[in-house]
Amino acid sequence: MGHTVLLLLLLLLSLGVCAVHCAGGHTLRFLITQILSPTPGLPIYTVYGYIDDFKCGKYNSDTRRVQALIPLNESLIAMPEDALTEHLETQTKFAQELEITERDKMEFIMGFLNKTYDNGGFPVYQRRFVCELNEDGTAGGYEEIAYNGKEIIALDKEKVVYVSVTQEALVMMDQWNKRFDDATDNKIYMENECIQQMKLYLHYLSAYMKRKVPPKVKVSSSESESGIKLHCWVYGFYPRDVEVKWIKNGRDEIYSEESAEILPNPDGTYQIRVSVEVTPEEGATYSCHVDHSSLENPLVVAFESSNRSMLYLLIGGTALLVLALFAQGIFIYKRRKSKGSESGQNRRNNMNLAQL
Known part of the structure; x- marks a missing residue:
């Protein structure tokens, strides 16, 4: 050698x-x-x-x-x-x-x-x-x-x-x-x-x-163009293999368009973040489900009510926006109708003046 x-x-x-x-x-x-x-x-x-x-x-x-x-x-x-x-x-x-x-x-x-x-x-x-x-x-x-x-x-x-x-x-x-x-x-x-x-x-x-380190989970949210994005950050787990998914109303899986990658941590454990976009719906529930070999049963972390404040604000904001647009439409319609009536009255007056 x-x-x-x-x-x-x-x-x-x-x-x-x-x-x-x-x-x-x-x-x-x-x-x-x-x-x-x-x-x-x-x-x-x-x-x-x-x-x-x-x-x-x-x-x-x-x-x-x-x-x-x-x-x-x-x-x-x-x-x-x-x-x-x-x-x-x-x-x-x-x-x-x-x-x-x-x-x-x-x-x-x-x-x-x-x-x-x-x-x-x-x-x-x-x-x-x-x-x-x-x-x-x-x-x-x-x-x-x-x-x-x-x-x-x-x-x-x-x-x-x-x-x-x-x-x-x-x-x-x-x-x-x-x-x-x-x-x-x-x-x-x-x-x-x-x-x-x-x-x-x-x-x-x-x-x-061969050790098994259970994952820690944090859920959060952020605004997106179409509504709201939910994030599930799973970290500190070992070994590497893990399954993470978002569930709506306790039964429907929400599929993410973003590819989630498992990343290494300096201490030898791993982390992953799974994000999904949802349309605000009042009364809907969302939870992150994590399955790992260190767990006897899958870990379920709900998007808690304290975290839903943004969701409800978005729902309320969306409703207010719709009402505002509706009111603006009515205002524009009435204004145009009013102008149309004034224009018709002016034309009739001009015709009367011409006959005189």
Whole structure:
């Protein structure tokens, strides 16, 4: 295994490796970001480790320490506290070496692309390293490097070489592959060692990954062009799968034209917001129904009377608007009729004057 891949492997361990082989596919990602000069509140160099959408570990140039972002207690990880401390100390040293390697790569790219901080830009180097364990047991993954938010280099696993994604980066690829000769090692690691590490840590964290956290629910409303929009925000739940729907009068499901997406939270839980548009109807009731594996029975949260004040205001406002328009129509009709009568009387008077 090459030096760079070894460092990645050790960084994987230092991040706590919150990996688990679950029923579906699984992804372990490392997101590396480096900027050229210090910026308030933003480290020059950062590494985050993710299991799917869950941020499980980090390292940055400010602390220069590895930190696991999962609960590390005896019920979840079978490692004594002193052994874990020693382990993280050792792996922090390797993470610091990896920081130097990534800095070398950024400087190499800047040298070829002739972009520096002095010319008014704000250079940002990013590297994404991903290994995947598919549902059928096969392994995969990818690696890509971006500069200033644009992907420029990727690992071609078929040819086992780094290739340029843009024409701009083409001029440096020969020297890149000679200087950073780790395509083969990274591919092997991606499809073998990384997957084995995921399986190895399964028994350490399976209890954590199998936990069930019940959702919290909040309902609210807002005005829309056609009436009122009801919102059901479901958050803080785990695992990911959840069913959320709006019900009218306790039996009729209201279908939303908006696609609702389940989003990750920083603490490893998830959230979703389902919104529907309704036409104000006096006496109608609305409730949000949530079904999740952590619940014995579906959770029903009504759009309470205190929240219906806007609905009733809209109903009243709509009624007043209709009455106002009706009254205005009558006024205009009478005014036109009155003008028509005056005009007819004037014509008759003129005719009488003409006869005289």
